[in-house]
Amino acid sequence: MDDALLIARLGAIVGAANVKTDETARREASQSWYPRETKQKQSSGNSGGGVLPLRLHRAVVFPADAGEVAAVVRWANETRTPLVPVGGSSNTVGGTQPEKNSGSVAVSLSRLQNLTWDEESLLCRAGAGWNLHSLEETLNRHGYTLGQVPQSLYLATVGGSVAANAVGLLSGKYGRQADRTAALEVVLATGVILQTQAAPGGSAGPDIARLIHGSEGTLGIVTEATLHMRPLPEARAWGVFTFPDFVTGLDALRLIHRTDARPAAVRLFDPAGAEEHLGQGGLPTQSALLLFAFEGDELSQTGPYQVAHAVCQKVGGSEQSPDIGEAWWEERFETGWMAPNGRPGGIADVFAVSAPWSRLGGVYAAMGTALAPLVTQRHAHIGHAYASGAALNIIFEAQAEPGTPEAALELYGRITHAAVDACQDAGGLIAHHYGIGSAYRDAMAREWGEAGLATLRQIKAALDPNNILNPGKLFG
Numbered sequence: 444m445d446d447a448l449l450i451a452r453l454g455a456i457v458g459a460a461n462v463k464t465d466e467t468a469r470r471e472a473s474q475s476w477y478p479r480e481t482k483q484k485q486s487s488g489n490s491g492g493g494v495l496p497l498r499l500h501r502a503v504v505f506p507a508d509a510g511e512v513a514a515v516v517r518w519a520n521e522t523r524t525p526l527v528p529v530g531g532s533s534n535t536v537g538g539t540q541p542e543k544n545s546g547s548v549a550v551s552l553s554r555l556q557n558l559t560w561d562e563e564s565l566l567c568r569a570g571a572g573w574n575l576h577s578l579e580e581t582l583n584r585h586g587y588t589l590g591q592v593p594q595s596l597y598l599a600t601v602g603g604s605v606a607a608n609a610v611g612l613l614s615g616k617y618g619r620q621a622d623r624t625a626a627l628e629v630v631l632a633t634g635v636i637l638q639t640q641a642a643p644g645g646s647a648g649p650d651i652a653r654l655i656h657g658s659e660g661t662l663g664i665v666t667e668a669t670l671h672m673r674p675l676p677e678a679r680a681w682g683v684f685t686f687p688d689f690v691t692g693l694d695a696l697r698l699i700h701r702t703d704a705r706p707a708a709v710r711l712f713d714p715a716g717a718e719e720h721l722g723q724g725g726l727p728t729q730s731a732l733l734l735f736a737f738e739g740d741e742l743s744q745t746g747p748y749q750v751a752h753a754v755c756q757k758v759g760g761s762e763q764s765p766d767i768g769e770a771w772w773e774e775r776f777e778t779g780w781m782a783p784n785g786r787p788g789g790i791a792d793v794f795a796v797s798a799p800w801s802r803l804g805g806v807y808a809a810m811g812t813a814l815a816p817l818v819t820q821r822h823a824h825i826g827h828a829y830a831s832g833a834a835l836n837i838i839f840e841a842q843a844e845p846g847t848p849e850a851a852l853e854l855y856g857r858i859t860h861a862a863v864d865a866c867q868d869a870g871g872l873i874a875h876h877y878g879i880g881s882a883y884r885d886a887m888a889r890e891w892g893e894a895g896l897a898t899l900r901q902i903k904a905a906l907d908p909n910n911i912l913n914p915g916k917l918f919g
């Protein structure tokens with residue numbers, strides 16, 4: 444189908460003004476925060492030429508509602524055109540990038556901005572295109588919060604957050620996106636609009652909405668989510684401790700999560716990660732740093748706060764000023780860790796892995812050993828903790844020689860392989876919250892095992908027989 448016919452067919456569904464084929468729109472929809480794409484953009488410049496051109500979607504379509512999304516999907520089935528749903532493009536795994544020579548069309552959900560809420564049931568229905576920060580701010584004005592505060596709050600959308608099953612910094616209290624979602628409206632690959640029910644509980648068969656969470660645009664296009672709201676907490680109280688090393692800090696976190704005291708937010712930095720927060724005003728350097736926060740009323744007097752405090756003291760932690768926690772919270776949306784992408788040959792990224800407590804120290808050590816010869820800097824932190832284990836983020840910077848985008852990409856590939864292999868060898872899982880996209884799809888067989896991956900692929904084939912929804916991502 445030539446461009447004119449494509450525009451005419453899609454324009455008949457969404458209106459001609461809502462189909463874009465200019466390079467700016469296609470670039471915007473084709474690029475995310477995946478370090479590979481950033482390097483490709485640098486090498487190709489603004490002209491679209493260069494040695495490593497960024498692949499572009501053929502067009503971007505902007506439907507207004509679920510009905511238009513369904514019509515676009517039916518058209519894609521007829522013409523066997525791959526569709527890639529696009530939210531805030533904040534994924535770091537190549538989740539929205541076009542596959543090679545696929546002729547894909549990007550479906551932006553940005554016009555889906557409906558919003559209603561039910562204060563009695565603490566539920567809000569939001570269109571998939573809502574930016575998470577705008578939605579949170581709107582609800583805050585009425586005394587509510589979604590409790591979903593990822594570090595990408597200002598970038599991500601409701602639909603993208605569902606599709607990625609994202610997790611916010613207050614996960615200890617609110618859980619992750621699937622826990623915050625009461626119901627979904629999803630356009631399936633056949634063009635059918637599925638609406639799940641928002642009643643609490645339910646045992647009438649498997650939870651289809653859970654299947655959509657984390658499906659990265661491969662099983663359906665989310666057009667609306669019914670989300671749980673909570674009244675805004677009155678206060679947040681921070682506890683801050685240093686520990687002689689990371690492993691002792693891990694022990695403190697593990698023991699806290701063995702009790703019923705579950706902090707809303709935790710951050711345990713290894714000594715390299717803690718460096719910027721310590722060493723001032725007589726604080727010990729070369730220490731691990733744990734920040735934890737509880738939310739509610741009169742917090743520092745309450746049992747859970749005191750329990751966590753006592754655990755930290757028992758394992759040898761030294762109490763520090765809660766201001767360190769407050770200061771970190773103020774800076775929580777800082778995204779400086781991607782900065783080396785701007786340097787010739789510089790590359791940076793984060794691995795967000797997870798493991799049971801019994802294997803976590805081993806995963807941290809194994810990944811550190813694997814990365815040491817390849818990177819110029821690395822530091823780690825725990826950002827989400829559970830009774831059974833925790834999520835470990837390892838952030839690195841590396842410098843390729845010569846400082847070309849090609850060399851940076853080659854080095855990036857080696858670093859990713861080394862880190863993923865080390866994590867899996869040590870018994871960790873590779874994707875606590877950044878997902879798979881195209882970055883980690885080769886690791887899926889080991890992540891799920893043969894039977895697990897085969898089952899996922901059967902579900903995909905049943906729901907999307909023509910493989911039109913984000914083909915190539917997640918399932919490989």
Ligand SMILES: Cc1cc2nc3c(=O)[nH]c(=O)nc-3n(C[C@H](O)[C@H](O)[C@H](O)COP(=O)(O)OP(=O)(O)OC[C@H]3O[C@@H](n4cnc5c(N)ncnc54)[C@H](O)[C@@H]3O)c2cc1C
Pocket residue numbers: 475476527528529530531532533534535538539552571592593594595598599600601602603604605606607608609610611612659660661663664665666778876877878913916
């Ligand atoms: C600086 C930074 C910090 C981050 N911090 C966090 C964090 O704290 N926690 C966390 O979990 N993640 C984090 N991320 C990753 C990212 O923000 C999340 O994955 C986010 O939920 C993606 O939302 P999005 O709207 O940007 O989706 P996109 O990046 O546009 O898309 C993500 C995936 O979902 C699909 N998709 C998008 N919209 C829809 C839809 N409506 N229906 C179906 N599929 C869809 C896309 O095809 C793609 O596969 C961070 C990223 C950055 C850059």
